[in-house]
Amino acid sequence: MDRANEITEQLRAIRNVESVVVYGPDEANLLIVTTDLEPATLRTLADPVRWWIKKTASWPRLFTAALIQDSLDVFPIEILELSQRRRVLYGNDPFVAVRIDHGALRIQCERELREKMMRLREAYVEHHGTYDLVDVSRQTFARIFRGCLVLFDMPVPTDDDDVIKALCARLDLDARPFFDGDFESYYRVLSATEARIDRLIVSKRRRYEAQ
Incomplete structure (x- = not known):
């Protein structure tokens, strides 16, 4: 069994x-x-x-x-x-x-991105050169990116790597830093994503319905 x-x-x-x-x-x-x-x-x-x-x-x-x-x-x-x-x-x-309000989802996506970016900066100060911060944090950001894709009414892939590629394509950002370990480029893409979600305006009437 x-x-x-x-x-x-x-x-x-x-x-x-x-x-x-x-x-x-x-x-x-x-x-x-x-x-x-x-x-x-x-x-x-x-x-x-x-x-x-x-x-x-x-x-x-x-x-x-x-x-x-x-x-x-x-x-x-x-x-x-x-x-x-x-x-x-x-x-x-x-x-x-389940019906998820897009307004509440946008607020949490922004809050989570800001909080995780703060943690990433702190980790970089303490650990840069010690281990691959891109590799250890990528899954954390992919989880938030799932919510961001819903905000843009896009399908949410099963695989984390596909989630990252889909959101970067939607925001016209380069997904390669998530996979090649270039921290500075990775940091810039995440900062741009954070700024885009901060400026995003969503209708309070929009809902995500679980399938």
Whole structure:
């Protein structure tokens, strides 16, 4: 029995579990939707969650259906990440009614870009010449770029490298620094991306609907 089937069998036996979803390119990420998140319910998840962490080294995300909806305006990038590349193992699809507001998404994309750029500058001061900062930070920015592609009403590829290439093409920026390790060029492209998202105006009526 593979890990997806095994965790499904463990969780479906718990009364308060409503849905079990795996997501991500290798389905190593797990989301559990329960009727509530009270301590008594959380205790019932302990054994399956420990088993999953031992198998995947990945902590499951714990939600209620209401919490997913309540998080849309605060964590749209995270909900977007959870809703894409998902497979429902048990119960109803918790993302079938998800509608992500483009205004909230733009704000978080800008905030995340600014915060990650700040961290990148700090890391460069401390570690330049020690290890490849482009390589260790590329995936972090690709995650934000997924949200940026949604803002431009563009398809979001599965592969991180394709996400980077797609957004750079949309913004008429050179994607090569993300792959050749040239930090100064990489930094300039990221700065230009940050500026473009800062200036982007989106309609408050636009919504992203999970497929």
